[in-house]
Amino acid sequence: MDGSERVFDDRTPGVEEHEPTANYLSYTVGLALAIVATIASFVVSQTGLLWAPGIPVGLVVLAIAQIGVHLVFFLHLGSGSDNTNNILALAFGVLIVLLIIGGSIWIIANINDNAMPSADSMNMHMDH
């Protein structure tokens, strides 16, 4: 009835309008990749595969990769030109999220350093 003549420039988030037959496959590929990323996260955190101080970095990288998999394969936010509005809103959201989390960690780490001087730094001040 319709479908063939529905050419939309604005794409709906969460829906892949142009490739209806690829959808089941897309979800399955996404699930497989997400499971791989999840297992990799557990392996990295529980084994000595990575150099110990690098484990948090490895976990963050795997989490970002998995979030990317979710966005592309489950929410269908690709790089197509018809996705501009959705991607722009997402980019703004990511900016705010990074500012809140990164800014909080940065500021509080500084306050902790300044508010509670350790015995060493007390001695250093005395020496001057």
Added chain:
Amino acid sequence: MTIATIDTRPAATSSTLARGRGAGGPAPKRTVVAYGFWIFVLSDMVMFAGLFAAYAVLRGNTAGGSTGAELFNLRNVFIETVCLLLSSYTCGLGALSAERRHSALFFLFAALTFVLGATFLLIEGTEFAGMVARGAGPGRSAFLSSFFTLVGTHGAHVTSGLIWLVYLAAQVKVKGLRPAVLRRLLCWSLFWHALDIVWVGVLTLVYLMGVA
């Protein structure tokens, strides 16, 4: 023909299709509704960012009480993660079946999604009850306050997602898969996928980094 054009633009304008960016008339209602809900989901993410920031700042302040490494059971967390991931998958397949008007398949996937989500909540509830019973409730330390707030808010979202799913399944049963119901299903699936994305953050920051 007449039914289909309720939710799309009239056939007369199909020769001058809207190309977005203000030319050719407004976007279809489906696009507008989902975009609005997408904005809500992103604002929900910003709220979670505040809770993540609080947890990241307070995770070391255990006030002499239990640390994450002593409290968390990674085997349960792995099962929770798999449940949520599979429920996101079945949610996607359910939404797809609804789009294609396969209502029997939709009910099957909706039931699977509900069972997986309920299993997740059951494990999480057991974990919370066990922690409180060991004297590691939300009042014990700043670490535990921020832990229960962050993970509890995610759990509350999953709970409301399940209630919403039952409500939508009833709507599909009573009203059928008509455009208004399909738009609600689309919003719900966005919500459910977003919860899985938040869980990736919880898993990484709270559980895996807390135990490593």
